[in-house]
Amino acid sequence: MDNGSVWEGVRRMLPIAVAGLPEGVAFGALATSVIGHVAPVAMSLTAFSGSAQYATVSVLRGGGTLAAALLAAAALNVRYLAMSASVPGSSRRQRAGACLLLTDAAWGVAQGSRARLIGAGATDLASWLSGTVIGVLGGSLLGDPARLGLDAAFPALFVWLLRDHLGVLALLGAVVALVLTPLLAPGLPILAAGLAAGVIAVRR
Amino acid sequence: MTWLAVVLLAGVCVFMRVAVPLGLGHRRPAWLERALDAAMPALLAALVVASAVSDGQRLVLDPRLAGVAAGAAVAFARGPLLLVIVVAAGVTALIRAVT
Numbered sequence: 535m536d537n538g539s540v541w542e543g544v545r546r547m548l549p550i551a552v553a554g555l556p557e558g559v560a561f562g563a564l565a566t567s568v569i570g571h572v573a574p575v576a577m578s579l580t581a582f583s584g585s586a587q588y589a590t591v592s593v594l595r596g597g598g599t600l601a602a603a604l605l606a607a608a609a610l611n612v613r614y615l616a617m618s619a620s621v622p623g624s625s626r627r628q629r630a631g632a633c634l635l636l637t638d639a640a641w642g643v644a645q646g647s648r649a650r651l652i653g654a655g656a657t658d659l660a661s662w663l664s665g666t667v668i669g670v671l672g673g674s675l676l677g678d679p680a681r682l683g684l685d686a687a688f689p690a691l692f693v694w695l696l697r698d699h700l701g702v703l704a705l706l707g708a709v710v711a712l713v714l715t716p717l718l719a720p721g722l723p724i725l726a727a728g729l730a731a732g733v734i735a736v737r738r
Numbered sequence: 739m740t741w742l743a744v745v746l747l748a749g750v751c752v753f754m755r756v757a758v759p760l761g762l763g764h765r766r767p768a769w770l771e772r773a774l775d776a777a778m779p780a781l782l783a784a785l786v787v788a789s790a791v792s793d794g795q796r797l798v799l800d801p802r803l804a805g806v807a808a809g810a811a812v813a814f815a816r817g818p819l820l821l822v823i824v825v826a827a828g829v830t831a832l833i834r835a836v837t
Contacts, residue, residue, distance in 0.1 A: 549823045569740045580748035590747050600743055604750055611754040617781065618758045619766070620774045629759035636755045638785050683830030686805035689790035690826035692782050693806060694813045699779035707780025711787035716795055720788070727784035728777040735776030736769050 536622055536647045543653025546643045551661035553687035554639075556679035558665015559672075561587060566670040568595045578666040582637070582659055585720060586610050610721035616728045617641040623648050635659060638724075639688065642695045703731045801837070805830030 561584060565574035568591050577587050586607035593603040614636055621636075621644070623629040632648045635655025644651035679685060696704060707727035714723035766774075790806045791797055809826030817825075 546819060549820045553823060553827060573740050573744055577744050577747065580744065581751040583747075583751045586747060586751060590743050594740060594743055600739075600746070603743070604746055607747055607750045608754070611751055613781070614754040615758050616774075616777060618755055619762065619770065620778070621759060623759075624764055626760050626762070629762070630756040633755045633759045634752065642782060642785065681831065681834060683801075683805055683827035683832075683834065686790075686802045686809065686826040686830040687823050689786050689802070689806045690809035690813075690823045691819070692785040692789060693810045694819050694822045696779065696782040696786060697810075697813045699782060701779060703776055704779040704783040707783035708787055710780070711784035712791075712797065715787065715792050715797055718795075720792075720794055724781060724784040724788055728781040731780035732773030732777040735772045 536649055538644070538647025538650035540649045540653035543640070543643055543647075543650035543655075544657050545653075546650075547640065547654035547657040550639050550643075550687055550691050551657045553684045554658070555661050555665045555668075556682075556684055557584060558662045559669040560665075560679065561591075562666035562669020562671075564588075564669075565591045565666075571670050574670050575663070575666055578663050579659075581607075582635075582662060583607065583611055584662070606719060609719040613638075613721055613725040613728065616725060616732070620646055621648055621651055622646060639691055642692060645695070703734075706731055706734075801830045801833035804833055 558578065561578070562574050565577070565587070577590070581587055589603045589606040589610075592598065593600055614633075617638075618633040618636055620641075621629050621633055623632070628648070632651050632655070635652060635658070637655060637658050640651055640655035640658050643654040707730070710727040710730050711723045714726050718726070786806075790803055791799060805826040805828070808829040809822045812825050813822045
């Protein structure tokens with residue numbers, strides 16, 4: 535269907551999925567103390583968005599309104615509107631189906647290939663979902679993921695992907711994100727970086 | 739309340755993923771292709787910022803950044819992805835262990 539393969543997406547995503555597993559475990563362990571055993575797993579399957587899920591669970595624990603959590607989730611995920619536009623395919627249903635698996639890492643790995651997106655996204659979902667299940671069942675057996683340096687895995691992936699795209703546009707994106715991070719809700723600076731580069735390209 | 743929240747959250751997250759693929763026609767207009775090509779490096783760089791030096795709305799400098807810098811050195815020496823990730827995580831963990 536394009537120049538990538540599903541397997542290629544799986545292969546590239548695998549180290550990230552392994553490094554990200556404790557994130558799912560941490561979410562499952564926290565969420566099960568608030569919303570039981572089934573709801574955290576259902577949430578990881580249907581929302582598939584770590585920060586948005588944390589926001590929602592903290593509301594259910596009694597810290598804020600549901601509307602505020604949904605607004606935070608919308609702000610966090612609105613960048614997917616831009617990322618999903620780059621997924622190729624002639625049928626709406628094929629594109630939308632693949633984009634159900636869209637995450638930052640899967641989008642980066644896909645690099646414009648729908649097959650790679652499916653492979654990478656499914657691998658990411660498998661990691662997030664199985665991590666959640668482990669967390670719900672066993673609590674945080676793995677300890678703090680930061681101790682193992684696993685929080686450096688995601689930025690390392692994006693640096694690796696960025697190495698062939700260095701230039702003015704990358705610099706622009708980094709500056710926009712740095713300036714806006716303290717000012718806007720998490721997620722919005724990423725979208726703003728993409729929009730800024732896109733607008734400049736169209737107007738030129 | 740719990741299940742209402744689960745359903746509404748799913749609605750928001752699914753909408754953000756499928757709205758554009760469902761809305762776009764058979765072919766993307768040329769201006770959108772140009773914008774998306776230009777947006778890719780900017781988005782990747784912003785994702786590096788968001789995952790390497792941010793904690794919510796705060797900018798933070800911690801051992802993670804040193805790990806990512808070490809990983810970047812491997813990446814620009816054309817090292818494989820797995821090595822980049824192992825080096826980044828390893829250096830971060832090492833610095834956390836000794837400080």
